[in-house]
Amino acid sequence: MLNLGILISGRGSNMENILKSIKSKKIPINPAVVISNRTDARGLKIAGNLGINTEVIESKGFEGSRADYDKKIISILKKYGVTPENGLVCLAGFMRIISPQFVKEYKNRIINIHPALLPSFTGLNAQKQALEYGAKYSGCTVHFVDAEMDTGPVIIQAVVKIKENDTEESLSKRILKEEHRIYPEAVNLIARNKVRVFGRKTIIT
Numbered sequence: 083m084l085n086l087g088i089l090i091s092g093r094g095s096n097m098e099n100i101l102k103s104i105k106s107k108k109i110p111i112n113p114a115v116v117i118s119n120r121t122d123a124r125g126l127k128i129a130g131n132l133g134i135n136t137e138v139i140e141s142k143g144f145e146g147s148r149a150d151y152d153k154k155i156i157s158i159l160k161k162y163g164v165t166p167e168n169g170l171v172c173l174a175g176f177m178r179i180i181s182p183q184f185v186k187e188y189k190n191r192i193i194n195i196h197p198a199l200l201p202s203f204t205g206l207n208a209q210k211q212a213l214e215y216g217a218k219y220s221g222c223t224v225h226f227v228d229a230e231m232d233t234g235p236v237i238i239q240a241v242v243k244i245k246e247n248d249t250e251e252s253l254s255k256r257i258l259k260e261e262h263r264i265y266p267e268a269v270n271l272i273a274r275n276k277v278r279v280f281g282r283k284t285i286i287t
């Protein structure tokens with residue numbers, strides 16, 4: 083069984099939903115550790131209450147390079163058995179760019195959720211970007227993390243229709259509902275070894 087590490091920066095609703103889904107939907111993966119880059123991340127308390135190990139490596143004021151910071155993350159992941167061979171890392175609202183070294187060592191072992199239909203609206207405030215663009219549809223994407231931001235092979239996407247009177251808040255809420263559906267589904271597929279990567283494409287077996 084794979085060991086799961088979840089990286090968060092804030093609210094942690096995707097993290098909470100994945101952890102609860104592992105129990106209720108019997109996803110065959112061991113929730114090993116939740117790591118935050120912020121001491122004040124709300125998700126830390128939620129993870130603690132669910133009996134999951136939590137760790138913090140404060141990124142604010144961290145002296146050293148991005149690669150140095152990620153080395154610390156990697157050493158914690160390994161401490162909990164989340165290795166490249168036997169682990170899966172979920173970025174769940176982890177608002178940091180991952181270093182090329184981390185991506186290389188954990189090739190196709192790090193996944194992310196993004197609140198838009200990639201390749202549209204990458205980076206921050208994706209819901210606001212979709213509204214300002216005047217898009218009629220947006221959604222969310224679970225994808226493998228590669229060396230660029232929000233560019234890795236897509237695993238699952240869900241479409242959300244944009245309403246004329248949508249605000250950033252109302253659209254984000256409907257997208258989040260879909261995030262909570264597809265992120266555990268992606269974890270389940272990987273846990274059951276059902277996702278193959280061929281270049282940019284994934285195939286679900």
Ligand code: GAR
Binds near residue numbers: 258
């Ligand atoms: C989610 O909407 C996630 O898709 C987004 O941050 C939110 C985190 O919420 N991630 C990104 O924008 C990454 N570029 P959560 O902490 O409640 O899971």
